Amino acid sequence: MMRSVVLLLLGAHLAYAGTHSLKYFYTAVSGDIDFPEFTTVGLVDEGPFMYFDSNAMKAVPKTEWMRQSVGADYWDSETQTSIGNHQNFKNNIQIAKERFNQSKGVHTYQQMYGCEWDDQTGAKDAFLQYGYHGEDFVSLDFKEMRFISPVQQASISVQKWNNDRGKIEGHRNYFSTVCIEWLQKYVDYGKSSLQRKVSPQVSLLQKSSSSSVTCHATGFYPSGVTISWMKNGQEHHEDVDVGELLPNEDGTFQKTSTIRVSPEEWKNNQFRCVVEHQGETKEEEEIRTNGGDSLPIMPIVAVLIAVVLLIAIGAIGFVVYKKKQGFKPVSGSDDGSNSSAHPQA
Incomplete structure (x- = not known):
């Protein structure tokens, strides 16, 4: 369930022993609020490893192991991708406001997607979810490989995305293969940190x-x-x-x-x-x-999101680079950006 306005916490996918997770969070905000108009955050095993917001307009590492493992091209690419996502999400939040017949006040449009991998059993899992106003909006049912929604206002998007079977198959390949490959790569980058154990x-x-x-x-x-x-x-x-x-x-x-x-x-x-x-x-x-x-609770948004947003745990979001540079989203979204992980509503 999504119950946070700024941090997208769509389900609790925690990093227990043997299980690793890679998540990307996006959050668009409109209205009179002292928060970036758009944020993106990436997390490995629930900890933020990269962050972007529309105030700084620059993607940055959040861990020392990411600083040491990738070069400037990686961050330049992530920055350009996030700038493109910023405009895409500005459009989506406007579409959502129109469908809900809302114009005034503070509004949020969020996305969380990623995958999990158990390094002991090889088991895999994936998730792709959208939220509006802190509530579930659209999600991808990976068993049926179709989008579903609990609200009538999302029916146009659900029908549109489900009719694009090429995009659906792209999601299947991305989440079952590409996402897992880059999760494994990031876990290897940060193994000295990610595999440590510290008691509470x-x-x-x-x-x-x-x-x-x-x-x-x-x-x-x-x-x-x-x-x-x-x-x-x-x-x-x-x-x-x-x-x-x-x-x-x-x-x-x-x-x-x-x-x-x-x-x-x-x-x-x-x-x-x-x-x-x-x-x-x-x-x-x-x-x-x-x-x-x-x-003494650290706000997730300060780190990251964190998310969870988000979170987010830093704050919330992401989409990443060319396949040889990082976690690559599926190609070709409705509005011409280079990722269909967040198509236009």
Whole structure:
């Protein structure tokens, strides 16, 4: 589900042991908002490795391993591709606004696409999704190889794209072969960083004695983590809100789980937060922070998106270069750009 206005979080494809993911996020924004009109972000294993926005108009690496692995031609190509995508997405957000009969206010049009690969089993997966106003708009059903949508306003796009069987086959080849090849290449580029394991630091945080209690896990890598609560030795799921996975500036991740419980219930029962990561379990039952600053959560947009946008985790988006230079989208979109990963609506 897409529930973020700026960071596109279309589904949770986390990088558990053995599984690697490559994602690209795009976000177009219109209206009176202090945010770039267009952003693109690429992520490997949920961490941003490149970023572009329409203010700076320049694609840049977000990791040292990308700086060292590719040359200036790569970034020049990515910059030109993102500039083209900027105009394409400006057109798409206008089309979406017309279909929803909207003209005023802040609006967003987003896309997320990419693939996953398990380096132990060889299993593959792919995803291509669009969102408008933080809600699902169009997605590609890879089992049926056809576009689907939960909203009537997208019916024109769905019919148009499904009638172009050549483009559909291009998607099939791209996501099953090309995307996986470049995911494997990027994993090799960053293997010293991407294959590291860092255990989480776990704390229980509370603003006041009557506030909810938050279990905060941070500084862990890779991103796959599970946070659960125990009450008197039994699993407890009531009144629990699990937060989104967020990136830290150093490439690690953080996540929270908040439980709503009265001071009396907390005092009269034994509550424990259990964090599982890479086969290791950490537990915490003592509140270490009481009153004071908010949680030290890094906004995804600052890193990246991050996304997730996005995210995005930096911020959101991408399309990449010639096949020998990077992750190559399928060719030939409706408006003449060099990628059909984001055709005109």
